[in-house]
Amino acid sequence: MSLTRRVHDVRTAWWLRGCECADAATRLHGRPSINFEGGRIIVGRRCAIGSVPVTSHFVAGPDATLDIGDDVIIGHGAAIAAYERVEIGRGTQIAPFAIIMDTNFHGGSGDQSVHHDCRPVVIGSDCRIGSRVTITRGVTIGDGAEVLAGSVVSSSVPAGACAGGARARLLGRAGDPAVRWEGTAAMVPLLIMDAFTLTGVPDRDAAMTDIPGWTTGRLEELSSAIARQFGARVPPARLAAARNVSEIIDIVEGDRRGGGAR
């Protein structure tokens, strides 16, 4: 074993002292902040935790368990706090600036005035959590699910699904290129929201006739927004024929594919 490796291992062991670590192969990139307020923090095998450029911090409140599985990767700037139970399954990858807490309130240590109404957070195995995602208490994320960058997850995500938005909506299956942020499935409902100045993102199966102002000249605006975003020329008349949001997604996707083939 090389000297640098040994120094690295000693440093890792010192920085993670108090945690229940399965082995020394865990790699720390910068020093994380670890607060024990009476609970346990379990770190699995071969984990990687980033704290550069922004420190990641981990908190385990009284009798709480923060369980990080094997092969988990956590980017910098993470804030992960357990006051009852937070579980991160094996092989899950968490991008920078994630906030994962099983309580709505991040109390200071020894602050008796704080009453934590906790609901455990469970993140399955092989999940992919994007940058700057906030996961609120009581959320369960199924195995292999994906959460797109910038999302706020306040309800559970089934296994293998992809969710995105604030609050996060189900967009499709994880790994499908159409359900990336730049894909039509994620983007078109937002363009509809912008064009018709709706207060919320319309569901995929929302009927277009239920959208206020659907028959007015706003269709022009939607058409030009789609043109700006995807380079697809969909005339307002074709949009007017759509019955629901899902059909508009199909029209735009079809036009893009056709445009790509030309």
Place this chain on the structure above:
Amino acid sequence: MAVVWLRDCDSVGAKTRTFFRPHIHNRGRIDIGRGVRLNSNWAPLELVTGPRGAIEIADGVYINYGTLISAQERVRIGANVMVGNYSIIADTDIPGIAEPAGAPTVEARPVEIGDGAWLAARVTVLPGARIGAGAVIAAGSVVAGEIPAGAVAGGIPARVLRQSAAPDESSMTGPARGEAGAR
């Protein structure tokens, strides 16, 4: 100090300055142009490349503190680009941490930011994103896919909010920004 603190970069242009110490983890290639300013006050700035990764920062770029730029394949930042604090510009989904030896290679999609673009604070640029010359990205946005030149875009994900009437004016060919880069 720039000479010392940027010694792990492959090339650094003249008059490039660092404010406090950036973190450089270069296992591939990092090229920094002339007159670049890198701010690492309050939170350091971090540049990371994997074995096959390349970061190219063109002339006159300003990058504010706490920003992470990570390349497993290629990240290019055009001339006179400004990047706000705590931004993330990366060509992989989980950036910044070197992949474990023997692990399957992560999928990287190159990122390109055009000349004279302005990214405000806390912008996340996702893998595969291409931001056109002179585009402005609003604070807190998540950029995916393509943003046309001269556009003002924002939101999660970033949508085009306004298309600048004359994209040429806001790009680096414009008089004001061109001068800033020449300094």
